[in-house]
Amino acid sequence: MIVITGGAGFIGSAMLWELNRRGEENVIIVDDLGFTTTEKWRNLSGLHFADFIPIELFPGLLERNALEGISAIIHMGANSSTTETDADHLLANNFGYSKKIASFCMQHEVRLIYASSAATYGDGSNGYSDAIEGMAALRPLNMYGYSKQLFDHWAVKHHILNHAAGLKFFNVYGPNEYHKGDMSSVVYKAFHQIGEHGVLNLFQSHRPDYRDGEQSRDFVYIKDCTRIMAWMLETPSATGLFNIGCGTPRSFNDLAAATFSALDRQILINYTPMPESLRDKYQYYTCADITRLREAGFSETLTSIEDGIREYVQHYLASANPYFDYTKPTSNA
Template sequence: MIIITGGAGFIGSAMLWELNMQGRDDILIVDTLGSTATGQWRNLSGLKFADFIPRDAFLPLLETGALPEPTAIIHMGAISATTETDADLLIERNFAFSKSVAAYCMQKRVRLIYASSAATYGDGTAGYEDDETKIDTLRPLNMYGYSKQLFDRWAMKNGVLESAAGLKFFNVYGPNEYHKGEMTSVVYKAFLQIREKGSVNLFKSHRPDYLDGQQQRDFVYIRDCTAIMTWLLDHPEVSGLFNAGSGEARTFNDLAGATFAALDMKPDITYIAMPENLQGRYQYHTCASMGKLRRAGYRKPMTTLEEGVREYVRNYLDSGTSYYDLLNHTKRA
């Protein structure tokens, strides 16, 4: 059995889809679904799994031995909003909860794959090398990033990373993100704006070394993230912290252009002022160093921005559904 925490969320449910496509349904999902209005339950509709356990009931069942012992835990459950301001809640959900899951995996020798974040790198002045020994040099720009860094640091100092694999996800986009509100990808937001008014809003630059729309991100397609996690499941001898990105920095202008191209439309971009509360905490450049994962043996090529956006827009967003469905084989890569 495999346990996926955050299994109804963006990356977690995409991983469930990936495992289903491999013929696996011996999977226990842990999450909270919230209100019907958020629609997150749709991420599970049509997918196959053995059982669902509410988040608050999970740790007591796990720690008392009431659950079948899993072969692996894919720990994606966390507060993922970079704008979350409740520091105590972030510590509880992203740090303390993760420590409990990791402690169980160490005790039972269960394979652990968990979600860290590129937000741990802060403004990037310390680089984007996924080197465990440099964790203490990083300065996240928000409390979300700091909560992830705290667990990375704890995992390193307590020997968790000797057998577990942590993934520093960069800017992930793709199906099953529709419920994330303001935290949805720029691809998703751009598509909605184009369909509504035929144009896209991007932030103006507040730095003289970057033109408007030329701010850069490492955009990574969700299918690449699930491929990496699948490979890590198949290679339990590989452990440590790894970046999960495309390995290439692309501009927001590039992303908007790819979205327009997927819809066979000419780009129409409006540059708007960046909110003041973001100006001091905004990353102008991110790019994952993927050398460590490649040296560990991962060989699959990463999806280009144009390829990923085209598949996402044409096969999902513009087809009337934004989530994976096992019954619709036209959406399979």
């Protein structure tokens, strides 16, 4: 039996889809569906799982060893808002909750795959290496990133990462992210903005070494993320921290062009001034160093933004049913 925390969320529900398409339905979902306005329940409606457990009940069930037969926990549950200011809330949800799950996995020899974050890299001035030896030099820019970094340090100290895999997701885009609001991907926002106005707004560059729209990110399609996680379930020797990205930075202009192309529309971009409150914290470049992932044995080709955006836009965002389910394409773009 596999447990997915945050299983109704973006990456969690996508992973449930991945397991379903591989024939695995003995899955427990742990989550909080929240107010009905979020409609996260739709992420689960076309998928199959054995049971649903509220997040507040799950740690107690683990402590009493009330859930028999757990082979792996995929811990994606967290408050992922980079603008959250309640530090105590983030520590409880992203640090304390994760410690309880990791302790159970260590005690019972259960495979643990958990979400760290690329937010731990801060402004990137210390690079994007996922080697544990460089962790101490990282300086996150927000409390969310710090809460993830705290758990990574704790996991190293308590030898969790000798047996578990912590995943530092870069800029993930794809189906089932609609409920994330301001935290949804640029692709999702671009699709709706182009559909409503015919033009896409991008930030101007405020650095002389970058032209407008040439700020770059490592964009990774959600189906690549789930393929990697499925491989990690089958490869317990893959332990430690791993960047989850394509290893190839692409500009926002590239992303815009791919989105307009998928919509069969002429490219129309409006470059707007970046708010001054963001200028000192804005990342002009991110790139996942995926050397460790490749050395661990994951050799599959990752999806280009042109192919990923085309599938996402045409088969999901432009569809009457934009969620993961069995009627959607199962081939990776």
